[in-house]
Amino acid sequence: MSLLKVEGLSKSFASGGMWSGVRRITHAVNNVSFELAKGETLAIVGESGSGKSTTARLVMRLIEADQGRISLLGEDVSGLKGKALRKKRRHMQMVFQDPFASLNPRMKIVDSVGEGLRVHAPELNGSQRRQKVTDILAQCGMDESVLERYPHQFSGGQRQRIGIARALAVSPELLVLDEPVSALDVSVQAQILNLLGELQKEHQLAYLFISHDLSVVRHVADRVAVMFAGFIVEQGTVEDVYAHPRHPYTRELLAARPVEHPSQRHAEGEEIVRSDEGVAESGCAFRLRCPFAQADCAGFDARLSDGEHKVACLHPL
Numbered sequence: 001m002s003l004l005k006v007e008g009l010s011k012s013f014a015s016g017g018m019w020s021g022v023r024r025i026t027h028a029v030n031n032v033s034f035e036l037a038k039g040e041t042l043a044i045v046g047e048s049g050s051g052k053s054t055t056a057r058l059v060m061r062l063i064e065a066d067q068g069r070i071s072l073l074g075e076d077v078s079g080l081k082g083k084a085l086r087k088k089r090r091h092m093q094m095v096f097q098d099p100f101a102s103l104n105p106r107m108k109i110v111d112s113v114g115e116g117l118r119v120h121a122p123e124l125n126g127s128q129r130r131q132k133v134t135d136i137l138a139q140c141g142m143d144e145s146v147l148e149r150y151p152h153q154f155s156g157g158q159r160q161r162i163g164i165a166r167a168l169a170v171s172p173e174l175l176v177l178d179e180p181v182s183a184l185d186v187s188v189q190a191q192i193l194n195l196l197g198e199l200q201k202e203h204q205l206a207y208l209f210i211s212h213d214l215s216v217v218r219h220v221a222d223r224v225a226v227m228f229a230g231f232i233v234e235q236g237t238v239e240d241v242y243a244h245p246r247h248p249y250t251r252e253l254l255a256a257r258p259v260e261h262p263s264q265r266h267a268e269g270e271e272i273v274r275s276d277e278g279v280a281e282s283g284c285a286f287r288l289r290c291p292f293a294q295a296d297c298a299g300f301d302a303r304l305s306d307g308e309h310k311v312a313c314l315h316p317l
Helices: 052-059 082-091 109-120 126-139 156-168 186-203 214-220 238-243 248-256 295-299
Strands: 004-016 023-036 041-045 067-072 092-095 174-178 206-211 223-228 231-237
Touching: 004 052, 023 052, 023 231, 041 052, 041 214, 052 067, 052 174, 052 206, 082 092, 082 109, 092 156, 109 126, 109 156, 126 156, 156 174, 156 186, 186 214, 206 214, 214 238, 223 238, 223 248, 231 238, 231 248
Parallel strands: 041 206, 041 223, 092 174, 174 206
Antiparallel strands: 004 023, 004 067, 223 231
């Protein structure tokens, strides 16, 4: 049984209309489906605006989906509200991109990290809760001296450690990590990624890892889902997708990442030409930018193929 199962998730946002009279609908997430097993890391990658962070917030039920189903530990949580949803959130927690914005600046660290325990472990008294907070902070590389301090007294890396500790305090099975290291210096990124790896092994955590950094994803993920314009266009193991990208957009992403030598690029120096024509509103969303597009791409429903290495393309590479 999958720990997390997402089926047909979609979300649109409306903008404009107040003064211009023109109402624009943006399809942020389109029919997204994936599964995540216990102890596994699934990375969702794509350019800005691809829908990866919106997908993370939909999974966490921070925003409501227009349609689709989210199952956690075999139970449909798509329609849960109030106390029932809060109870289920013990099993899934989120770590945000900006650790400072995610911490209440007026709360001491002992209270911020212990806040979830007040809700999900009310049987603990004050001293027991404090000890639990101390223990989880220690696992995240922070000692007891931080308990009475405030978020502004820490560096970005330290604040992210505190954010991870707060998420782990209620003993979840799933962490949704939304660009957890993109706001940090490179050296600090490595420390946080190593910490996440250690915690995953120790607690058998599953990670839904949102990132635009393909080098980071290759280091941390077991499987990867590539998003473009709200669609998952390719999904498979990290080894398969990186070594044999089948969708032209995936190939474009991999060609754009920094490498030590040009020989490391795909197709031995072949470059994919990128246009500014944008996103197609029907058929394959990538076809206006795709150098391999053909007439039948205009009628494609963007459905992923079957198998372990899935691709949403009529003419895969």
